[in-house]
């Protein structure tokens with residue numbers, strides 16, 4: 594315990610984390626999109642969270658300028674990628690000569706609410722992500738190649754699908770057949786890894802709302818994913834973000850689409866149960 598505390602303090606000092614409570618949340622505290630959709634950016638923590646009373650959206654920790662980009666769909670660069678996905682939606686691909694629209698005749702609107710409950714357990718009792726649902730249609734129903742897990746086309750399509758849940762309350766199931774996956778994800782979240790010997794919780798639970806280098810630490814919630822990042826000017830998936838955070842602590846990241854990252858996604862999503870889906874969000 595004492596050793597762990599020492600190590601964390603040392604690692605955090607190495608990362609130039611500044612004193613707790615020094616930072617203030619971004620200047621805007623209410624997220625209203627297009628002047629009419631108001632999204633609550635905090636909620637009472639779900640019962641399973643032992644160390645946090647309120648869960649908060651990553652949006653509140655961003656600068657006023659970055660926040661503003663998410664407040665108007667014309668300013669939000671994510672919509673360039675949503676448009677890419679709308680083109681893909683109607684594009685025939687694969688041996689069956691079908692497009693998404695051939696079968697999902699009511700349009701992507703058919704997926705309203707889906708992202709708020711993902712990932713989830715499928716009929717075979719296995720954990721399944723939105724990305725896998727899309728690729729299942731591509732490989733099994735269209736006779737097409739799967740899209741790469743976090744690459745452009747998939748990130749665009751899952752952004753379009755996520756948008757249909759914008760304003761829905763996150764509510765992923767963690768009981769029943771989901772429980773073992775959730776437990777595995779929780780264990781990963783609290784396990785120290787990498788040269789810096791840190792866990793997700795060391796930053797996103799113990800130190801959110803403080804500055805780490807020039808960055809304002811959030812709770813690492815995923816209710817806004819996929820998210821457009823100014824840093825790389827594209828849509829970033831949850832697994833890509835997990836990978837980036839693991840690399841930052843000099844740990845070997847799990848693969849995108851791996852069982853580990855899927856379990857972690859379920860666990861992290863469940864830490865946001867009660868928050869509202871903001872997809873597609875904007876971050877630095």
Ligand code: HEC
Nearest residue numbers: 691692693695696697704707726727730731734735750754
């Ligand atoms: C040949 C018909 C067909 C095509 C083409 C097709 N799908 Fe599907 N899709 C289905 C069926 C059938 C289901 C399962 C039943 C359902 O939930 O609608 C499904 C389910 C889904 C689901 C899960 C919906 C839910 O609520 O559980 C998503 C997401 C999805 N498809 C996305 C896509 C996308 C994106 C494309 C194009 C890349 C596509 N599908 C192409 C037939 C198709």
Ligand code: HEC
Nearest residue numbers: 651791792793796805808809810811813814834835838876
């Ligand atoms: C050394 C501290 C540190 C650790 C450890 C860390 N992260 Fe992060 N993480 C950050 C920083 C800094 C950011 C960018 C600012 C922010 O949104 O918090 C970030 C961002 C995120 C985001 C994006 C949040 C948003 O609103 O867009 C997610 C999700 C995330 N981290 C998940 C994780 C997970 C899962 C782990 C464990 C595998 C982890 N992080 C470990 C520092 C860390």
